[in-house]
Amino acid sequence: MTAMVKTRGGAGAGLSAGLSDDVVIGWLRDMVLIREFELRTMSAYQQAKIGGFCHIYIGQEAAVVGTFGAVEHDDPVVTAYRDHGHALARGMSPDVCMAEMFGKITGCAKGKGGSMHMFDRPNWLFGGHGIVGAQTPMGAGLAFGARYEWEVMGRGKKKVCLCYLGDGALNQGALHEAMNMAGILSIPVIYIVENNGYSMGTAIDRGTTMADKLWKKAEAYGIEHRTIDGFDVCSLYDEFRPFVDVLRDEQRPGFVDLKTYRYQGHSMSDPQKYRTKEEVAGHQEKDCLDRHAHHLMSERGCLSEDAFKEMQKDAKEQVKEAVAFAEGSAAPTVEGELYSDVYANPQKNLSPVRDYAHGTKNPLQ
16 A cells, blocks of 8 residues: 555545444445455466456545445446456455456356456346446446336336446447437436546547547537546545436436546556556555545544554455455356356257267257
């Protein structure tokens, strides 16, 4: 963790000031857990215990913790493939999350999704998605379903759906089709751009028009928007919560350009030649964990330094146990899982598949 820094003036002076100490301390606990989980994930990946693509969330912890803090637990959430932080912040067990990373049967998707596909229906997390922008129409669909259930079926309650995306997804046609429909039908989906400045290795101003005015993309579809600093969890909550409340009450869409920054590469295989170490260090000086810890200890006075150290120790132990759980879990078997959770079950008649494997028949004909 970097050296302690002061929060910017006014942090925690809004709605968050009225929250209980347990809530704001809980935010720090969530961020510490995410950070430690990601550090151990990096280590496990380097040891080849985790395969495939792996995208680390370090630096962006306040973005997800602050936005989740402003909504109800049963508001649906869908996100992109940098999704470990979202899963943990929503309440997924670190054991289950790490097991999924390791490709084990005890993971949230039975080890068949991996790093990019955390899914947790009990916690209303409808998955991370590996195709850029693929989750944006789903976000509109989840929000439409929630509104239909409340407004037409006469059950449930008013909800909003949080749909997270990276700035690279702003160039995908699926997003614009979804925003157009959300604007026309007044669908209560909130598109949250976790704007860390880079689409993979391309700076946002080199790959996206109006990079300093992303809100114009939403404005074109009649969608109200906000630009919010995502480095301070309290000020983020203070700005985002009123926006959510209005959109929930009026059942209409929203768009947020959430400024954040990732300390690691786009993925674990990213050499990061597109930015300097000095640039990264400059952002680490306003680290979201340090800012919130300082606020709680020096400004709000509800957390001692010893308690903070104990919190960090607990997170390390929790993640250590998660790694042990993942390592000790069994892998999914071909017989038990290859044909489960799919739309068609070829086990009912495997002969066409065997014929095709031997080059004697095409089962699609």
